[in-house]
Amino acid sequence: MDSELSRITKLKGLEDWGTRKFKVRTLILASEALEVTTGESVKPELEANANAGVIAEHSRILRAWNKLDAIAQKIIVTTVSDQPLLHIINGEPARKMWQKLHDIFENKSxxxxxxxxxxxxxxxxxxxxxxxxxxxxxxxxxxxxxxxxxxxxxxxxxxxxxxxxxxxxxxxxxxxxxxxxxxxxxxxxxxxxxxxxxx
Structure with missing residues (x-):
């Protein structure tokens, strides 16, 4: 994946948003992290009063979800230039990063x-x-x-x-x-x- 990321010219602004969005979305999809990025898959929460078995299963699912979120964040962060990076630098989940970029570059102003x-x-x-x-x-x-x-x-x-x-x-x-x-x-x-x- 790193070699594919290095071939994507970093997002600079509105003029190249369309092509960059397509390439980044395709990479995220290939990494099986698209649902985490779009919010279709939300961070799993532990039920109250969960027993040991449920806690162990939740821990397993959470690790898998966090891994996918980290993959998506890496793809997003490494494919934007410094200026757009300022908007997503708060270390938020991939879903919020992706949404912020959409809000900025697909603004119907x-x-x-x-x-x-x-x-x-x-x-x-x-x-x-x-x-x-x-x-x-x-x-x-x-x-x-x-x-x-x-x-x-x-x-x-x-x-x-x-x-x-x-x-x-x-x-x-x-x-x-x-x-x-x-x-x-x-x-x-x-x-x-x-x-x-x-x-």
Whole structure:
């Protein structure tokens, strides 16, 4: 798990929350600690007047729960940068850490929505990114807008991708526009770009 954690770029802010949340949640799920993180599994409490057998069983279950909580905390803490870490530094259970991050980065405030809308209208293809990476960035931005109540259809995502391609890819855009309408799906756009990667 440590090697997988080291490959995740640390969460910095709203702009990379969507991808980081997905990666971190997947790691937590693979570690069998997701229910502890989401609060579906709560810390076991010992019943009053429990006998020795119940106390021993509770101790076993509590150790297992604490282990899963520690795993989830480790994943969360090691995948955020110093600034977001300040919000979860109180040593709280993984559930509260995860909820705080959600509260901060999925805040449906007008400011957050305005920032994402600006990014949507000004996004361009970074010179160092290939087309599949560019498509992934546009899809991620669309997903984050959807979280804030501004859903984007696949058609909008495809249009945004095609509008932001450099002139060097004009042949690709022309070929795509000549494709039959029923074949113009986001999955086909990605597949076609992959088959034309060498062009």
């Amino acid at each position: 007008e400011t957050a929505e305005h920032i994402l809308q600006q990014q949507w209208y000004t996004i361009g293809k970074d010179q160092g990114n290939d087309i599949p990476t560019h498509i992934a960035k546009v899809k991620d931005l669309a997903q984050r807008l959807s979280v804030l109540g501004e859903p984007s259809s696949d058609s909008m995502v495809m249009t945004k991708v095609l509008m932001t391609l450099p002139l060097a890819y004009s042949h690709f855009t022309t070929a795509w526009e000549s494709t039959s309408v029923d074949q113009r799906t986001l999955s086909n756009l990605i597949a076609r770009r992959n088959t034309n990667r060498g062009q």
